[in-house]
Amino acid sequence: MTLIYSFVIGLALFFALAWVSRLGMHAAAPSRNKPTFRDMPLTASFGMAVILIYVLVSVLAPIIAPFGEGEVVGKQYLPWSAPYYLGTDKLGRDMLTRLIYGARNTVGIAFATTALAFFIGSVLGIWAALVGGWLDQALSRIVDALMAIPSLIFQLLLLTIFGTSVLTLILVIAAVDATRVYRLARSVAQGIVVMDYIEAARLRGEGNWRLIRREILPNAMAPLVAEFGLRFCFVFLAISALSFLGLGIKPPTADWGSMVRDNATLITFGDITPLLPAGAIALLTVAVNFVVDWQLHRASGLKE
Amino acid sequence: MDKQVLLSIKGLRIEGRSGDAWHEIVKGVDLTLHKGEVLGLIGESGAGKSTLGLAAMGFARDGCRISGGTIDFDGIDLRTAPEASRRGLRGKRIAYVAQSAAASFNPAHKLIDQYCEGPVVHGVLPREKAEADAVELYRRMRLPNPEEIGFRYPHQVSGGQLQRAMTAMAMSCRPDLIIFDEPTTALDVTTQIEVLAAIRDIVRQFGTAAIYITHDLAVVAQMADRIKVLLRGDEVEEADTRSMLAAPREEYTRSLWAVRSFARADQPPATGTPVVSVRNVTAGYGSVDILKDISFDIHARRTVAVVGESGSGKSTAARVITGLLPPREGGVLFNGKPLPASFKARSRDELRQCQMIYQMADTALNPKLRLRELIGRPAEMYLALKGRALEARIRDLLALIELEPDIYIDRLPSELSGGQKQRIGIARALAAEPQLIICDEVTSALDQIVQEGILKLLDRLQAEFNLAYMFITHDLATVKSIADEVVVMQLGKVVERGPKAALFADPQQDYTNLLLSSVPEMDPDWLNRLLAARGGLA
Numbered sequence: 016m017t018l019i020y021s022f023v024i025g026l027a028l029f030f031a032l033a034w035v036s037r038l039g040m041h042a043a044a045p046s047r048n049k050p051t052f053r054d055m056p057l058t059a060s061f062g063m064a065v066i067l068i069y070v071l072v073s074v075l076a077p078i079i080a081p082f083g084e085g086e087v088v089g090k091q092y093l094p095w096s097a098p099y100y101l102g103t104d105k106l107g108r109d110m111l112t113r114l115i116y117g118a119r120n121t122v123g124i125a126f127a128t129t130a131l132a133f134f135i136g137s138v139l140g141i142w143a144a145l146v147g148g149w150l151d152q153a154l155s156r157i158v159d160a161l162m163a164i165p166s167l168i169f170q171l172l173l174l175t176i177f178g179t180s181v182l183t184l185i186l187v188i189a190a191v192d193a194t195r196v197y198r199l200a201r202s203v204a205q206g207i208v209v210m211d212y213i214e215a216a217r218l219r220g221e222g223n224w225r226l227i228r229r230e231i232l233p234n235a236m237a238p239l240v241a242e243f244g245l246r247f248c249f250v251f252l253a254i255s256a257l258s259f260l261g262l263g264i265k266p267p268t269a270d271w272g273s274m275v276r277d278n279a280t281l282i283t284f285g286d287i288t289p290l291l292p293a294g295a296i297a298l299l300t301v302a303v304n305f306v307v308d309w310q311l312h313r314a315s316g317l318k319e
Numbered sequence: 320m321d322k323q324v325l326l327s328i329k330g331l332r333i334e335g336r337s338g339d340a341w342h343e344i345v346k347g348v349d350l351t352l353h354k355g356e357v358l359g360l361i362g363e364s365g366a367g368k369s370t371l372g373l374a375a376m377g378f379a380r381d382g383c384r385i386s387g388g389t390i391d392f393d394g395i396d397l398r399t400a401p402e403a404s405r406r407g408l409r410g411k412r413i414a415y416v417a418q419s420a421a422a423s424f425n426p427a428h429k430l431i432d433q434y435c436e437g438p439v440v441h442g443v444l445p446r447e448k449a450e451a452d453a454v455e456l457y458r459r460m461r462l463p464n465p466e467e468i469g470f471r472y473p474h475q476v477s478g479g480q481l482q483r484a485m486t487a488m489a490m491s492c493r494p495d496l497i498i499f500d501e502p503t504t505a506l507d508v509t510t511q512i513e514v515l516a517a518i519r520d521i522v523r524q525f526g527t528a529a530i531y532i533t534h535d536l537a538v539v540a541q542m543a544d545r546i547k548v549l550l551r552g553d554e555v556e557e558a559d560t561r562s563m564l565a566a567p568r569e570e571y572t573r574s575l576w577a578v579r580s581f582a583r584a585d586q587p588p589a590t591g592t593p594v595v596s597v598r599n600v601t602a603g604y605g606s607v608d609i610l611k612d613i614s615f616d617i618h619a620r621r622t623v624a625v626v627g628e629s630g631s632g633k634s635t636a637a638r639v640i641t642g643l644l645p646p647r648e649g650g651v652l653f654n655g656k657p658l659p660a661s662f663k664a665r666s667r668d669e670l671r672q673c674q675m676i677y678q679m680a681d682t683a684l685n686p687k688l689r690l691r692e693l694i695g696r697p698a699e700m701y702l703a704l705k706g707r708a709l710e711a712r713i714r715d716l717l718a719l720i721e722l723e724p725d726i727y728i729d730r731l732p733s734e735l736s737g738g739q740k741q742r743i744g745i746a747r748a749l750a751a752e753p754q755l756i757i758c759d760e761v762t763s764a765l766d767q768i769v770q771e772g773i774l775k776l777l778d779r780l781q782a783e784f785n786l787a788y789m790f791i792t793h794d795l796a797t798v799k800s801i802a803d804e805v806v807v808m809q810l811g812k813v814v815e816r817g818p819k820a821a822l823f824a825d826p827q828q829d830y831t832n833l834l835l836s837s838v839p840e841m842d843p844d845w846l847n848r849l850l851a852a853r854g855g856l857a
Contacts, residue, residue: 211683
């Protein structure tokens with residue numbers, strides 16, 4: 016019975032959130048973009064709302080969170096009750112606080128990493144397709160060599176060499192992920208550089224940077240955006256895996272991945288607290304993919 | 320007509336889906352075809368010609384549906400007949416010849432295997448007899464080596480031969496009706512003649528009825544007994560070929576006739592330094608020379624048409640001028656000064672002086688950029704216009720190409736028609752304020768009425784901005800209307816060049832003569848006379 020109730024309540028929440036966010040975005044959008052938001056599917060507006068909430072929570076973390084990030088506030092493994100609404104963890108830190116700070120760290124790092132990977136990968140990939148010749152050969156063979164090494168092992172290696180800080184973590188995962196993006200961007204761009212409009216732009220005397228940015232990238236967006244949604248989720252996994260091995264985000268910095276691991280023992284006692292950070296990751300993943308699907312649908316002209 | 324009626328279509332309505340709405344493509348057309356008769360269907364693209372042609376087989380394309388009317392083929396109602404019986408008719412009693420034979424043949428099977436499929440599946444002939452029959456039909460279609468050609472793969476024969484092989488294939492079950500959907504549109508004029516003659520003979524020999532779909536009036540005049548003119552899914556008029564050619568009743572039909580009548584006034588011979596002169600250029604890809612020692616000049620305010628069959632090196636000559644293909648020998652002079660061979664070595668001003676308009680506006684305009692940026696970019700880049708001045712310039716350019724600036728400035732190319740897209744291509748070239756514009760087959764993808772609009776626009780702009788045009792085309796009707804001088808190319812060589820009037824009146828070379836005489840004329844007896852004059856073929 017509770018299962019059915021929670022399912023119904025969840026569904027109602029989904030629709031309510033989706034509706035409200037669509038109305039809100041439609042009202043806030045500049046008049047030229049209004050039709051875009053009016054025709055937006057509910058899944059997409061739900062995704063946008065969830066992402067917006069995550070962003071707000073991570074930006075306002077110090078204000079919303081009831082306690083400090085690494086502060087030990089009470090006994091270990093306290094149950095859900097005020098003032099520790101979601102209980103405490105194995106060191107006696109407030110779960111809700113750590114969940115809020117975790118949004119900041121995990122999502123921030125994952126987003127920065129994916130964005131960097133896409134920037135490097137797509138610019139280099141398109142550049143290789145545009146210039147061709149030895150540059151293409153050199154870049155592609157380097158990428159082949161990097162892809163031949165299993166990514167986790169390679170990341171471990173790099174992190175051992177360069178030390179583990181948040182910045183090196185971002186750079187290392189981005190570098191490894193960029194090789195995958197490079198492959199995709201290069202193959203998509205190869206189909207675009209043979210078009211007459213690229214020839215026309217070259218004859219106009221446009222530089223490579225402008226060709227990449229204005230002429231090729233807008234036409235390569237659809238597959239890249241789809242890949243972005245997928246990669247974003249993989250980066251979560253990578254960060255969690257590295258944290259588990261002790262090379263990711265260092266304690267006491269809150270991170271959803273390590274929060275699941277640290278408190279996993281509670282599950283044995285029928286307490287679902289450790290699943291909350293996992294649920295937060297899952298919800299964000301679903302939300303991002305809802306928005307990406309919508310963008311993909313629009314970009315590929317399948318809206319008919 | 321006392322002949323027996325073969326196909327009778329009454330009040331046919333066909334709808335197509337766009338988004339969630341259905342709109343009518345064919346709006347209540349009647350069509351009657353007698354046994355052994357050839358009916359020509361003409362009209363612009365979007366007139367519903369092909370849709371109507373397919374409906375004669377009881378077939379509607381994906382996204383289309385037959386929503387009203389009757390299709391009666393020799394006593395069988397094709398609308399209500401079960402799919403199985405319709406399938407039994409197709410290929411056996413009704414056959415179809417598509418526009419692009421190269422795309423319609425399966426590239427993985429030999430021609431004769433594809434030929435035999437129809438007769439064997441329908442149980443008309445066993446395989447061995449079908450093969451013998453194929454050779455016989457290939458001979459009648461005047462294909463070279465009829466005994467062997469069937470054992471080749473589609474990519475091993477030329478486009479014109481493939482189109483004839485396809486017609487032979489359609490004939491394999493000796494159908495009562497063949498639908499030809501623009502069978503010669505993709506072919507060169509010289510090849511077109513052979514295919515037209517072959518199709519016409521075989522249709523007559525077997526007494527097959529045919530629906531011949533085309534947008535080219537001169538072609539349909541040779542092929543059809545009767546002509547039906549369509550406009551946006553409606554019938555405009557129908558009459559015997561001769562009476563319609565002599566006296567079209569409707570205004571629209573007359574406008575179709577008049578298209579080819581646009582001709583610019585003769586210009587006095589040009590003097591002074593030519594804008595561009597191509598000097599003894601030899602160029603090619605790899606070790607193959609596509610161009611062999613070609614030379615010609617283009618003067619300001621003059622249009623030089625470069626004509627020839629596909630593969631004659633017309634477009635390669637343009638690539639040499641623009642610097643995309645540095646020549647092996649020779650060079651290009653611009654206003655008397657040599658141009659660097661590669662566009663990469665040219666200065667921004669040298670690049671600005673020479674602009675290009677492409678055949679396919681669809682691939683020549685970046686689909687993700689708005690017209691503001693498409694047209695504005697060359698002006699921004701070469702003339703350093705910014706802000707208000709740039710906006711004003713973009714609006715001027717849109718007005719020049721006869722598009723209302725307020726409506727179009729923020730559109731994407733996908734929100735324009737084919738003719739409008741080509742106009743944007745012209746505006747983009749003009750934005751650079753060049754001296755030379757290279758037009759590479761700019762009108763070949765367009766309907767005749769739209770073509771005329773583009774040609775008139777180009778003509779007006781030339782006078783206004785003192786432009787030199789290099790006009791690459793295989794369509795001699797276009798040459799007649801817009802060129803001042805003509806350069807005839809064959810197999811990478813300039814065969815003949817000279818002022819248009821002189822060249823058309825008195826061609827010196829056999830090849831020029833062949834090319835000129837191959838352009839279909841609006842006279843139903845033209846093909847007969849031509850074949851008789853050339854002998855051998857008929």
